[in-house]
């Protein structure tokens with residue numbers, strides 16, 4: 001059992017039962033260049049990460065070849081890729097800053113070998129859309145076959161390296177339905193800053209904007225809660241939240257990360273890369289949708305991030321190929337409407353994964369603009385690091401790359417669950433509304449992690465509407 005969310009294998013087109021064959025785990029303190037390390041590691045294991053402009057569809061999946069790799073990039077690693085400081089220390093140091101897990105096919109061989117025969121019985125007849133049963137039918141993304149989720153989550157692979165963090169009955173639970181309960185108990189959430197400190201950070205960003213240092217800064221808060229029992233079923237529930245285009249779970253020794261992100265940091269298919277920044281949130285009501293569409297402030301903030309994405313992509317694009325394919329589309333995630341755009345470009349020949357990550361990491365929608373200046377402001381503002389949140393999570397194989405931006409992401413270490421949530425701050429931001437918006441984004445995650453039952457209803461109770469003063 002690899003992809004635990006819905007019991008499908010990690011690769012979007014692979015019907016085999018892939019097995020973990022190699023793993024890279026790196027932390028900022030280890031030193032070195034994470035973009036380079038990752039690219040070299042994947043290439044060494046038979047996955048062509050050194051030139052993404054040549055990625056193409058329909059690579060056969062057969063025994064003796066690598067299937068692909070699940071990737072996790074922390075916010076600190078992403079900042080390092082951008083040439084920025086890693087920021088404050090992570091509150092979940094058990095989780096590595098960079099993880100790549102390579103999967104091979106049934107016979108377990110990791111190294112590429114000549115094809116035994118041209119026909120490939122191993123190949124899946126069609127991708128099974130992961131999450132079909134759990135994605136919200138009202139989510140436009142779910143209805144778009146072009147955006148089938150990448151099945152990027154993978155965990156629980158056999159072997160000590162993939163043991164879950166708790167001593168709970170994870171192995172027995174493997175493959176169980178999301179929502180399976182054991183002896184699961186979750187303590188109160190303890191924020192790393194008070195609502196007042198969060199509001200004060202918003203005020204400080206406004207002062208930086210007034211000084212002309214930045215236009216927009218995305219401020220993120222963190223909270224953690226002690227747990228008892230096996231955290232994996234709770235994390236699976238989170239990964240199965242409606243609208244989680246990057247729903248999945250990845251584990252290692254002493255840690256687990258679950259993602260319910262709807263946001264595409266970067267996808268590469270047939271030599272073309274696209275990024276889909278999300279910025280602008282309202283409650284998923286008819287009024288909320290109208291309000292989001294009508295808000296000049298939200299649109300201005302959003303366009304700022306789209307411009308940043310265009311600029312990022314242009315660093316690896318063939319001249320004249322950067323295109324805005326969609327501007328300010330409205331998508332649903334859980335109880336929220338969100339505004340999303342799509343920017344794409346044809347990659348310059350020779351663009352490696354390292355080049356692409358350096359150009360796009362961290363995603364502009366979680367930094368602000370200009371990116372490096374915003375990262376500098378953030379490093380001084382946020383009380384703790386962002387851990388695996390606000391980085392990237394997804395899948396890479398010879399067909400291409402699909403990385404989600406790790407918003408709506410939780411982590412477990414041996415004792416506690418960790419959550420991060422925030423929002424973009426501009427000159428027009430109201431501190432109390434920003435605090436409420438971060439709470440609204442965290443609420444579905446907290447509800448998913450809580451023991452099922454009456455308590456969950458309390459946790460998921462609606463907060464004040466984002467944007468209200």
Ligand SMILES: [Zn+2]
Nearest residue numbers: 011014061067
């Ligand atoms: Zn495969």
